[in-house]
Amino acid sequence: MDHTENPRSIKYHVKKYLSKHKNRFSGKTVIDFPAGNGVTKQILQDIGAKPIPYDLFPEYFKIDGLECLQANIAEGIPAVAQSADFVLCQEGIEHFSDQLGSFKEFNRILKKGGSLIITTPNYSNLRAKMSYLLSESERFNTIIAPNELDSIWMSDQKVTNEIYYGHIFLIGALKLRCFAKLSGFKIKHIQFTRLKTTSLLLMFLFYPFILISNWITYRKRLRKNKDFNEQTKREVYKEIFNMSINPKILTDGHLFIEFEKEKEVAEVAGDLISVHKQYGIT
Numbered sequence: 001m002d003h004t005e006n007p008r009s010i011k012y013h014v015k016k017y018l019s020k021h022k023n024r025f026s027g028k029t030v031i032d033f034p035a036g037n038g039v040t041k042q043i044l045q046d047i048g049a050k051p052i053p054y055d056l057f058p059e060y061f062k063i064d065g066l067e068c069l070q071a072n073i074a075e076g077i078p079a080v081a082q083s084a085d086f087v088l089c090q091e092g093i094e095h096f097s098d099q100l101g102s103f104k105e106f107n108r109i110l111k112k113g114g115s116l117i118i119t120t121p122n123y124s125n126l127r128a129k130m131s132y133l134l135s136e137s138e139r140f141n142t143i144i145a146p147n148e149l150d151s152i153w154m155s156d157q158k159v160t161n162e163i164y165y166g167h168i169f170l171i172g173a174l175k176l177r178c179f180a181k182l183s184g185f186k187i188k189h190i191q192f193t194r195l196k197t198t199s200l201l202l203m204f205l206f207y208p209f210i211l212i213s214n215w216i217t218y219r220k221r222l223r224k225n226k227d228f229n230e231q232t233k234r235e236v237y238k239e240i241f242n243m244s245i246n247p248k249i250l251t252d253g254h255l256f257i258e259f260e261k262e263k264e265v266a267e268v269a270g271d272l273i274s275v276h277k278q279y280g281i282t
Helices: 010-020 039-046 099-109 126-135 173-182 197-223 230-244 247-251 265-271
Strands: 029-032 050-055 084-090 110-121 152-154 185-190 254-261
Touching: 010 039, 010 084, 010 110, 010 254, 029 039, 039 050, 039 084, 084 099, 099 110, 099 173, 099 265, 110 173, 126 197, 173 185, 173 230, 173 254, 197 230, 197 247
Parallel strands: 029 050, 029 084, 084 110
Antiparallel strands: 110 254, 185 254
16 A cells, blocks of 8 residues: 555655645755655655655665665764754654654754654544553553563564664653754644544543643743743743644644754753752752
């Protein structure tokens, strides 16, 4: 089956997005990591982009005449700093143990103003939230909680010493936002993919409680942390509140987020504010 033609596949929505915005990608350097079987690289070439694919297991890259280089995000991507206009991380972040470190590495290889596009199973939709409540799993009644049997997707010592972990590190929209901010990015666009029926049904039951609970928390946080700049505090908490109650995030099957690089990682620390007061000398 060609997954790029199947609306139930995230590859379909990635192809649709890239094709719609082909003028933005034409002539631009796009680092595709993880590249998988190479389907997205072919799409990028077709719209005039200059893709550079990397993957933990490049031997599974299947596009004839195109090369995929080996890369382990834990060791860094072998690309020159500030060399890419775009980084496409499609169905990868949920496999990375050090997700904040991954964001920082993506920042390193991106030009300022460049875009990081991440897709990942939506751990913020209501079906996922209910699954975590019932069994700490990705999907209740279907998938068991992460474990050392089902969650090791590739460990063939004859091929490589690398281990490909499954969906052990699933991540929601708000934590993605947090990691992005801590590594010099801001959210540029959230793309809706497809509605999950179970999440929609749960919306009718739980949305009033979600709205009220998040509104109460939002108002309480505005009254606290008096040392923070009021405008900054309001902007940050309002963005979090709006994402927390966004019906599209709560019902979408996938997260599909484009981040924009605002600053280098080294510049981020200077803008951070400590919550705790300085400790005395002991």
